[in-house]
Amino acid sequence: MDIVTDGPTLVLSGDFDVRSTWEVRNAIYDQLHTHDDVVVDLTDVTTVDVTALKVLAFATRQAVREGHHLTLRGCGPAVRRMLHISRLIRVVEIERAAASA
Template identity: 80%
Template structure:
């Protein structure tokens, strides 16, 4: 898992699963502590996601909310969206709407 910081955005690239959750969790919490702005987690480069990874995002969303921030997921592909719906975590996380194509 590669994590690239681009301002308030954390761009994740690779497999987001149980092996990378600690790394992603640390990056999100460091970002929340170090910035006064909302955080966007860009999942465009994530092909594989598991329930453990999505739970990390759900807990981070709740933690961000408690500290007065928002955590938004961007670029959720079909696999990520499917897991969010199956796990019902779609109710907990904020997913950015895809821009309408012309």
């Protein structure tokens, strides 16, 4: 798992699974300490598991409690499918894709 910080955005790439959850969790909370609105970009995530998605869901709830905002960007079909299957889609906020002109 590679994590690149670009202002208030965390860009994740690689396998987001149980092995990388603590690293991602810590990066999210570091961002939430310095920014009110944080975006987690999952565009280049190749695989994701339910444990990883639970980290995002818990971070979303915690951010809201603290007056922050966490949004997921670049959720491909596999990520969306896992969010629906796990019912975590109800907890996280997914950025809507811009409409093409």
